[in-house]
Amino acid sequence: MPLPGSGEYGADAADLSNTVLSANRVEKTYRNGTRALDEVRLDIKRGEFVSLLGPSGCGKSTLLKMFAGLEEPSHGHIRWWGKNLATVGTPDRTLAMVFQEATLMPWASVVQNVRLPLELKHMPRTESDVRVRDALKLVGLDRFEDAYPRELSGGMQMRASIARALATRPNLLLMDEPFGALDEFTRNKLDADLRKIWSQQDLTVVFVTHSIYEAVYLSSRVVVMAARPGRVIADVPIEAPGAGGMRDDAFRISPEFMGYCKILSDYLTLANQENQEGGAHDAAHH
Numbered sequence: 001m002p003l004p005g006s007g008e009y010g011a012d013a014a015d016l017s018n019t020v021l022s023a024n025r026v027e028k029t030y031r032n033g034t035r036a037l038d039e040v041r042l043d044i045k046r047g048e049f050v051s052l053l054g055p056s057g058c059g060k061s062t063l064l065k066m067f068a069g070l071e072e073p074s075h076g077h078i079r080w081w082g083k084n085l086a087t088v089g090t091p092d093r094t095l096a097m098v099f100q101e102a103t104l105m106p107w108a109s110v111v112q113n114v115r116l117p118l119e120l121k122h123m124p125r126t127e128s129d130v131r132v133r134d135a136l137k138l139v140g141l142d143r144f145e146d147a148y149p150r151e152l153s154g155g156m157q158m159r160a161s162i163a164r165a166l167a168t169r170p171n172l173l174l175m176d177e178p179f180g181a182l183d184e185f186t187r188n189k190l191d192a193d194l195r196k197i198w199s200q201q202d203l204t205v206v207f208v209t210h211s212i213y214e215a216v217y218l219s220s221r222v223v224v225m226a227a228r229p230g231r232v233i234a235d236v237p238i239e240a241p242g243a244g245g246m247r248d249d250a251f252r253i254s255p256e257f258m259g260y261c262k263i264l265s266d267y268l269t270l271a272n273q274e275n276q277e278g279g280a281h282d283a284a285h286h
């Protein structure tokens with residue numbers, strides 16, 4: 001019997017108006033010949049929280065960079081709100097990216113760091129002040145406006161990095177393993193806060209992670225990828241708890257949570273097996 005989520009996924013022509021991101025048969029081969037992605041089809045709808053989960057090297061970051069417009073597909077195409085990225089730069093359709101490193105300017109205070117993208121857009125100071133204050137409040141850093149990055153813990157630096165992204169009021173937030181370097185307790189706390197922020201805003205999130213637990217806790221859907229070449233092998237909606245249900249600490253130890261972890265763990269085992277077989281296959285060719 002197929003695992004849940006192993007059926008059809010990809011373009012759903014009837015629902016394009018609601019599609020924030022769509023990857024249609026996207027391939028990526030880097031200049032050194034590495035085939036990072038093969039025929040990826042993926043649609044992401046408005047308001048979804050989608051995690052990309054998969055073994056190292058399966059192309060999660062490559063796909064996210066293409067979603068951010070930082071890399072071009074070698075074949076196929078990506079659409080943002082049904083269009084090319086160059087034509088969607090309207091104020092109500094914006095995207096922001098958060099990386100694994102907080103990438104804060106060390107010589108600037110928290111408030112100056114968070115204000116930077118707005119200054120680059122030449123936003124009037126009265127408006128940027130409101131946005132910066134709102135963003136810092138959302139991430140719980142409103143009492144640390146004047147602190148410098150070196151005075152903040154790793155978790156707080158990441159909060160500042162998220163605030164910098166949120167200050168642009170993005171519709172689409174792309175996050176590349178933002179909490180991977182944090183201890184588990186801090187990571188769980190940031191996951192909970194991120195989920196709350198997402199649930200309160202009109203925000204679509206694509207989140208790269210290695211962690212099954214993090215993916216299940218955060219997501220409305222988890223896309224599992226395999227390597228050599230990178231591709232989507234499963235697309236699993238996380239429907240528990242039911243509509244409006246809270247994902248609190250109790251959810252983390254619930255039978256539903258464990259059930260989803262088991263499904264994703266089985267897919268990852270499959271992805272890793274294919275990875276090893278692919279490796280053996282590659283080796284046989286050398």
Ligand SMILES: Nc1ncnc2c1ncn2[C@@H]1O[C@H](COP(=O)(O)OP(=O)(O)OP(=O)(O)O)[C@@H](O)[C@H]1O
Nearest residue numbers: 030031032034036055056057058059060061062063
């Ligand atoms: N700029 C590049 N030039 C050549 N090869 C690259 C480049 N960036 C990534 N790759 C290769 O493409 C493949 C996919 O890499 P990518 O970083 O997207 O995977 P990932 O799933 O995000 O991995 P990880 O979980 O380890 O971050 C890997 O084999 C990687 O070595």
